Amino acid sequence: MTNDKKTLRVWDPVVRIGHWTLVIAFFTAYFTEDDFMDLHVWAGYVVTAYLLIRILWGFVGGKYARFSNFIYSPSQIIGCLKNLITRKPQHYIGHNPAGGAMVVALLLSLAATTLTGLKLYAVEDNKGPFAVSATQAQTHIQSTSLISVANAADDEDDDEKSERNGNERRIDKEGEEFWEELHEVFANLTLLLVFLHILGVAVSSYIDKEKLVKVMLTGKKDVDDTYQ
Template sequence: MQTNAMAPVRIWDPGVRLFHWSLVTAFVTAWLTGEDSRIVHEWAGYVVAALVVFRLVWGLVGPRYARFGQFIRSPRVIARYLSDMLKRREPRYLGHNPAGGAMIVVLLAMLAGTALTGWMYTTEAYWGVEWVEETHEFLANLLLLLVGLHIAGVLVASWVHHENLIRAMWTGKKRGPDADDVA
């Protein structure tokens, strides 16, 4: 079914958008205060953990484009999508494309691991345990790389499909589907 491609459609619900920008704020706060302000760093980490839990629940009960079943794809589908990207013939998705869906899963797992090891380090049982601190720092640094890849993917997809995905994450709206788009 082809609709007017110029008419915007609501894709990202307020829960997804609030989660996303709150997570950006909490992660940046945690990163910037890691060495200087233990209390702010820990509270930012707790906020990250709570947001990850919210997103896991929202991925099961939220609206269509928030649900994991809408954007988690098999490794074969992800590989085919990445191959199509390299050939510059990937389809436009109204929701997350297969690469974006995979990135969400990886980011959520790394955020959960970072929050868990950070919390562990505050307990008597794990205070001063070297592997906990090293794992926490490794995951936090890996997250910086992943966030960079995520931003690069958003910018590339915005350019290729001629739409501002950053604005879409603020407004919740994307351009309506064309005949070849994946809804």
């Protein structure tokens, strides 16, 4: 067995450009939630668009971009983490088992963040891909309320109208608070995973003697026979 180095192109432009675009878009969205809502929304759309592309690319992309290349069993993931802790480098051309698990976790958390964000956007402003569903839900609430009032009495006084409108506003407010809280939970979870990802990259780069950030910029990695 020889240890002659050779350079392989590991990450294609879809992965590399998408990775850094995702970084910029996520942090833009995270820090512009209240003061610059239009920017927040558009950054969220960029995240959503890349997620859809990356998921598709995980099935039809290059060898190292495919899910089949970096989804490992729990025992392999644990083994990889043990090797990092004991400083026993285990080299992979693509993502190592721990890195692959982090990619999947980030994709799932980002998907939940964008879905809840789009739902909140529909509930608050009746905009976005879920706006029609939000309108239908509001119409259903109003129809149900009108039917109930009609069954109770043919003539409705001002107090009953005010109570009905108050109930509708309460339902809307509760729905808005639910999606807002859920959106914040997943956004903060994603942020935590991002920090863990950065920590993992730093530790792995140090122990495995690899320049992982440079590899994600250039797409090229120097490998030898110890890589798998």
